[in-house]
Amino acid sequence: MPTALLESMKRELDFLRRNFWDLSLVTWIPFILLAAVAVQMSAGVMRDLPIVVVDRDGSGFARELIRRLDAASGLSVAEQAPDMQAAERAVRSRRAYAVVLVERGTAEEIQKGSTAEVVAFYNASYSTPSGAALREIGAVVQAYAAQLATTQTAVVLGPGKIRRPPLAVRTTILFNPQGSYEFQLVALVHPAILHLIFMVAITSALGRELRDGTIGSWLERWPRRDAIYAVAGKLLPYFCIFMGWAVLATGYLAGFRGWPVAGSIALILLGYATMYLAYIGAALLFVGITLTMGTALSAAGLYAGASFAFAGAIFPLESASTFARLWSALLPYSAFAKLLAEQWMMGAPATDSVRQILVMLIFLLVGAAIGLPPYIRAARRPEIWGRR
Incomplete structure (x- = not known):
């Protein structure tokens, strides 16, 4: 493992260990939010x-x-x-x-x-x-x-x-035959919560170095390639923690609640991983362009917070405005929601869902290509440090 990556990972873990609220953001706060949604939707079907x-x-x-x-x-x-x-x-x-x-x-x-x-x-x-x-x-x-x-x-x-009706409609439900709101909504709301908290956490982790003026002592000594490894090492603990939450959320519905997975669990978890990578790209883009923690966090909250409404999973986009369809296409969560429906409920071929994974990887590549270079250069620009 590259030295820069390993040192940055240990450095970030030490920071989380010493800061209660930053650690809370990735531990008990997601647990409470996921549990609240799970309990609220546990009835499954609306009765009485x-x-x-x-x-x-x-x-x-x-x-x-x-x-x-x-x-x-x-x-x-x-x-x-x-x-x-x-x-x-x-x-x-x-x-x-x-x-x-x-x-x-x-x-x-x-x-x-x-x-x-x-x-x-x-x-x-x-x-x-x-x-x-x-x-x-x-x-x-x-x-x-x-x-x-x-x-x-x-x-x-x-x-x-008495004559029977000459024509009748027979309706057959293809997917989610129980009509369960738990199956439909919890599977979508859990990743929506996780990706929002994840993006806030990594944007805060990157922006904090600029705000506190510690980016120089952290990145300046590394050559460009090792600096990239250092940024990756800083974000790796968050990626691993939230992949753990993804496994827990999937296991809750598929294992504890017993909702069958029509497709591949492995592909669903791969979708979670690529969704997180896509939002890493978005966080790098916002921090690299603004070089300010507060502005980057505001952009991250707006960008990730609107994902659920514009994903097309609950509210159809076919008759939506051009802006709504464009905004949906610019959100990695939209591709993940399609993959989730294809693999969990519909049992679609893996090749169909691989397209969604490739779409999410594009967000990582574009965001990193635009945002990472100015972020690394900021380590040698003390005049921009300390901005809120």
């Missing part, structure tokens, strides 16, 4: 989402519909409000995500053979639970409507005249 029913009809049909809504696994009739004002108050106070309104004369319309309407209002401010509640309400109402249509036809025309 509270809704409010306003029954203006008071008929047997309305009572049966309320019973069916409450019996649905994804819903819970938390309240039967006397009017829409009371139902609105329940939604505003977050006691319910949706309101189901049964108007007067609904049962009469059904008995006459007309098409009655059951109105559903939902709170789009909480789009995920409200959307799930709305889908469940629609399924319950449609199933009840189909039963009523069959019953009425049998009464009017006789059981022998």
Whole structure:
């Protein structure tokens, strides 16, 4: 192992040992954040989402519909409000995500053979639970409507005249058939948390040498090639620590929680490694261009913090603006999210995911090529040391 790399690695480990908060950033803080996400999403599938029913009809049909809504696994009739004002108050106070309104004369319309309407209002401010509640309400109402249509036809025309629908849709879920939010979100949020903390930690480690004026005593004595090894040695402890977190996060879902990996675990971990390398390139770019710890940290937080929203894993990019699609392409996490879906959930061929690894390596090469030379030269420029 090159002397410069080994000495820098020992130097950084000694620094972490002596500085509580820097050590905390890579040890117990990631653990708390990963555990909080894991516990919050451990239920997997949303159940018993509270809704409010306003029954203006008071008929047997309305009572049966309320019973069916409450019996649905994804819903819970938390309240039967006397009017829409009371139902609105329940939604505003977050006691319910949706309101189901049964108007007067609904049962009469059904008995006459007309098409009655059951109105559903939902709170789009909480789009995920409200959307799930709305889908469940629609399924319950449609199933009840189909039963009523069959019953009425049998009464009017006789059981022998009942005809099955000439066309039906059969839906087959290809991946994540359980519809688990734990499987979908925890697998994505854990690396999103890790790469953000990782980039803040390495940007801080590089920028600290400039802020404290220690970059000269650290790098100036090394020739250019050894200086590159020294920078690599400084960042190596962080890379190893966060690869350990990647193994733990993957083992939690695949081992402890039992979610099957359709593709290759080795390729997923290789994806983690190349994602970290890509963000090393980004950190070198920001520190090398700004040569200021505070500015580089601000850029790092903005760059890595926006990754989850623009990765295209939760919010589709197909109809997004040109800026959103461009910003997504400039984020290494976007390539990692694709690799994760391909290997964990979809079982895609390894050749498809290798493309994402190559994309992430480009970030390392470009960032290091632009940011590393001015950072190394800064070791011989004491006039820029000490800037915050």
